[in-house]
Amino acid sequence: MIYSFRNSGFRDPETGVYNQTYFMEVFNREWHRHIREHQSLSLLYLCPHIHETVKQPHLLELFMKQVQEAILRTSDLVARLDDNKFALGLFNIDEEGTKVVLGRIEKQIEQFNLDYGKQFTSHVDYDLAACICMPERDLNIELLFEDVEKLSHELELESTKHIELRTLHQ
Numbered sequence: 520m521i522y523s524f525r526n527s528g529f530r531d532p533e534t535g536v537y538n539q540t541y542f543m544e545v546f547n548r549e550w551h552r553h554i555r556e557h558q559s560l561s562l563l564y565l566c567p568h569i570h571e572t573v574k575q576p577h578l579l580e581l582f583m584k585q586v587q588e589a590i591l592r593t594s595d596l597v598a599r600l601d602d603n604k605f606a607l608g609l610f611n612i613d614e615e616g617t618k619v620v621l622g623r624i625e626k627q628i629e630q631f632n633l634d635y636g637k638q639f640t641s642h643v644d645y646d647l648a649a650c651i652c653m654p655e656r657d658l659n660i661e662l663l664f665e666d667v668e669k670l671s672h673e674l675e676l677e678s679t680k681h682i683e684l685r686t687l688h689q
Contacts, residue, residue: 531599534583539606542598546608546660553610553654561617561651562663563607564600564671565624568644578635582643585631589623604671614686617651621682645681646674652687663687 529541537545546562553560567582583605587597596608609620624647632642648671652663666687674683 534580534599536583536587536605537596537598539598539600542596542600542606542608545596546606549608549610550654550660554656556611557653558611559613559651559653561607561609561612561620561649562667563609563621563647563649564667565605565607566603566646566648566671566675567605568603568646578643581635582628582631585627586624589627590620591623612651614651614684617649617684621647621649621684625682646671647682648674649682649684650687651684658687 529537531538549560552558565586567579569578569582583597583599586605586607590597590607590609592609594610596606598606598608600606609617612620628643628645636642648667650663650667650670652658654660666685670683670685674680
């Protein structure tokens with residue numbers, strides 16, 4: 520039997536992205552490295568809204584592959600947090616770089632919806648919340664996760680926007 524990284528213990532079996540445990544370990548390690556090196560990082564929450572009537576197998580896997588293609592850098596992470604939420608960690612990136620990545624993700628999802636809509640006359644709505652910060656010793660990492668969670672919830676309630684970027688300040 521050939522060993523497959525896709526099915527290993529640090530991957531989500533349905534989508535192939537990293538699982539929450541692995542993501543949190545790496546993100547915490549990167550947080551401390553960014554403190555030492557005085558670099559900023561971004562945390563994004565992507566919430567695809569796939570209607571329960573859509574019975575397309577592997578839809579979430581195909582959707583997330585498109586998102587991963589938009590990120591481009593191998594040092595960045597994508598992980599599944601729960602059934603309908605994914606976390607993206609973008610390391611050593613500033614606000615402008617984060618905006619570029621958000622734009623690429625948006626374009627990839629638009630293309631995905633065009634291609635998917637041709638076959639199934641449906642599309643995937645989504646919310647994408649992003650927070651950028653400069654980690655510091657007296658800044659608690661949980662504040663970043665709480666802030667992006669709050670922003671994600673606000674986007675879910677608001678019907679006019681589906682992407683937003685905020686800066687976390689001390």
